[in-house]
Amino acid sequence: MNIFTKLFFTATMVTSSFVVAQQDSINITNLPTTINKDYSFDGIWKISNDGTTSNYRISGGKLTNYSNKTSHTLFLDLYFVPSKSSVDLYDLPNKIATNAQLGQLEGNGTSFNNVIVTFKASDIQVLSQGDYTPILLLKERETGNVLNYKILSNKISLESNNILIDKVVENVELPQMTENNTLAFEKNIDATLSDIYTPVESILEVENANKKVKLAGVWKLEIDFSTLMVTVDGINNSIQNLTSKPTNKLKLLVYFSKQNITDAKEIDGFELLNFDVPSVFGNTKKENLSFTSNITKLVPSGEYYPILVLAEKNEVGNYVIKSTLSLGEKYIWQ
Secondary structure (H helix, E strand, C coil): CCCCCCECCCHHHCCCEEECCCCCCEEEECCCCCCCCCEEEEEEEEEEECCCCCEEEEEEEEEEECCCCCCCCEEEEEEEEECCEEEECCCCCCEECCCCEEECCCCCCEEEEEEEEEEEHHHHHCCCCEEEEEEEEEEECCCCCEEEEEECCCCEEEECCEEEECCEEECCCCCCECCCCEECCCCCCCHHHHHHCCCCCEEEECCCCCCCEEEEEEEEEEEECCCCEEEEEEEEEEEEECCCCCCCCEEEEEEEECCCCCCCCEEEEEEEEEEEECCCCCCEEEECCCEEEECCECCCCEEEEEEEEEEEECCCCCEEEEEEEECCCCEEEC
């Protein structure tokens, strides 16, 4: 199931209440070098209840095995970690009983789709009052090894024996829309780049991309509209500099194109947001990259191909496209 189909992102989101930002800082220590190389939590993972508040579930897009071999028996452990804390991956607090037995998974991109993890309200009501961030660990039954982890964007609050998912704060204004159809809190967006790749419709020339500086490996895009967060990461993903000189400043754009980029000389569409990327030294690459930020631009309703665009700042201060990468099939934005 793709994560963009039937997304309801409209001006009605500008109201007098909103969900508190969920990316509370969780610092995980003691990470092995094998984490996040072969197994991936793809799509959106979020918590909901069954309507009675006695049982809860985590629904996940899919778990993917990118290695070239079948896994051992896989399962998931669930922990409720106090928000804004630093924890050891192998000593996470507040383990919650679940039914998350998955089994073996073939390799080469095979996935468990629509993963469901259930747990009882009574198991988390015993915790102290406060805010918690759920963390899932993917493990092997035979070895006990931790293969990967997922920090959920939901925040769970315990107040007076009540369980609140993404506690709502009333009477707080969202950033308002400007005349350029852009939310007003563009605090990390380069103004020069925004002048070039405006939030209104634009045309990108891509004919000469992917030659000397390029995106490589498996890249993924995840958009969570419950938190207005965008994550770009991947498996063994990298930015490669095939020249002998270091690059200038780089930007990575999430771009929604009206055309499939295959064999296209130019595309038109809309930039959703962009990320700063450090310079890459000559004949080297930056690997295992991950970017997270808030949605800052409203894309008009329509059908789009999601594309990553890597741009480099030239000598006169303009950004020039260096690489493009398609992120899959056409999606509906409405």
